[in-house]
Amino acid sequence: MSSLRTTGLTKSFGGVRAVDDVTVEIAEGRINGLIGPNGSGKTTFFNLVTGLIRPDEGRVLYRDRDITRYAPHRIAHVGLGRTFQLCRVFPRMTVMENMLVAVRRTRLRELLAGTHATGEVERARHWLTRMGIEHLERAEARNLSYGQQKLLELAAVFMGDPDLVLLDEPAGGVNPALIERIVTLVRDLNAEGRTFLVVEHNMDMVMGMCDHVIVFDRGAPIAEGPPSAVRADPRVLEAYLGV
Numbered sequence: 001m002s003s004l005r006t007t008g009l010t011k012s013f014g015g016v017r018a019v020d021d022v023t024v025e026i027a028e029g030r031i032n033g034l035i036g037p038n039g040s041g042k043t044t045f046f047n048l049v050t051g052l053i054r055p056d057e058g059r060v061l062y063r064d065r066d067i068t069r070y071a072p073h074r075i076a077h078v079g080l081g082r083t084f085q086l087c088r089v090f091p092r093m094t095v096m097e098n099m100l101v102a103v104r105r106t107r108l109r110e111l112l113a114g115t116h117a118t119g120e121v122e123r124a125r126h127w128l129t130r131m132g133i134e135h136l137e138r139a140e141a142r143n144l145s146y147g148q149q150k151l152l153e154l155a156a157v158f159m160g161d162p163d164l165v166l167l168d169e170p171a172g173g174v175n176p177a178l179i180e181r182i183v184t185l186v187r188d189l190n191a192e193g194r195t196f197l198v199v200e201h202n203m204d205m206v207m208g209m210c211d212h213v214i215v216f217d218r219g220a221p222i223a224e225g226p227p228s229a230v231r232a233d234p235r236v237l238e239a240y241l242g243v
């Protein structure tokens with residue numbers, strides 16, 4: 001079964017067709033990479049799929065369910081989670097509070113009253129431990145390093161128990177040791193059955209981690225396949241290097 005499928009997905013900003021008639025399929029169970037030069041439409045594609053912006057045309061199907069007009073929280077609820085290029089955490093909340101607001105069922109009032117279910121706190125601890133930041137539970141998010149904030153954002157995404165996870169530049173602005181940790185985490189989570197779609201400019205990371213790579217240029221896919229084939233594809237070299 002396909003995890004995610006888009007048909008004819010199109011979005012223009014003024015005269016720019018940021019995403020131009022995109023029909024792609026993301027198979028379940030893989031680590032998929034989405035690469036392409038700056039401005040090729042990768043983030044816009046993510047924003048369309050996760051309901052942040054509405055397409056001008058086309059459809060988004062998640063596990064064969066049409067989610068094209070769903071609001072972002074509803075999309076998260078059906079099992080599709082995402083991180084952002086510029087990491088999004090609530091700076092003045094503690095790490096644990098960030099984890100608990102990520103759960104749709106936890107209402108803000110309960111959070112402030114400290115009456116959230118202990119099950120949620122335990123689940124939050126589980127994910128913080130997996131990301132290696134459990135010792136920071138009581139710290140305010142703004143006091144974490146950028147890399148730690150990225151791990152927190154990732155941990156919070158897993159509070160929604162997603163089957164498909166979209167990562168927007170997970171290696172951006174983080175040190176090589178942390179990149180290694182993120183790669184290991186993604187591989188482990190994939191081995192447990194979660195599908196990934198990763199936008200990333202770090203080619204070593206993409207080529208080393210992904211099973212399947214889709215290449216965008218000017219708003220549409222120009223090539224896809226295993227990393228070795230994509231890397232050798234003349235169309236890809238041309239898009240990147242203009243040769």
Ligand SMILES: Nc1ncnc2c1ncn2[C@@H]1O[C@H](COP(=O)(O)OP(=O)(O)OP(=O)(O)O)[C@@H](O)[C@H]1O
Pocket residue numbers: 013014016017018036037038039040041042043044045
């Ligand atoms: N909100 C917006 N308003 C106007 N133009 C936009 C908007 N968002 C994106 N664009 C334009 O759409 C095109 C695709 O941008 P997008 O950010 O999706 O590309 P990208 O592949 O994610 O780029 P990068 O790798 O630099 O993050 C670009 O020409 C960009 O300038």
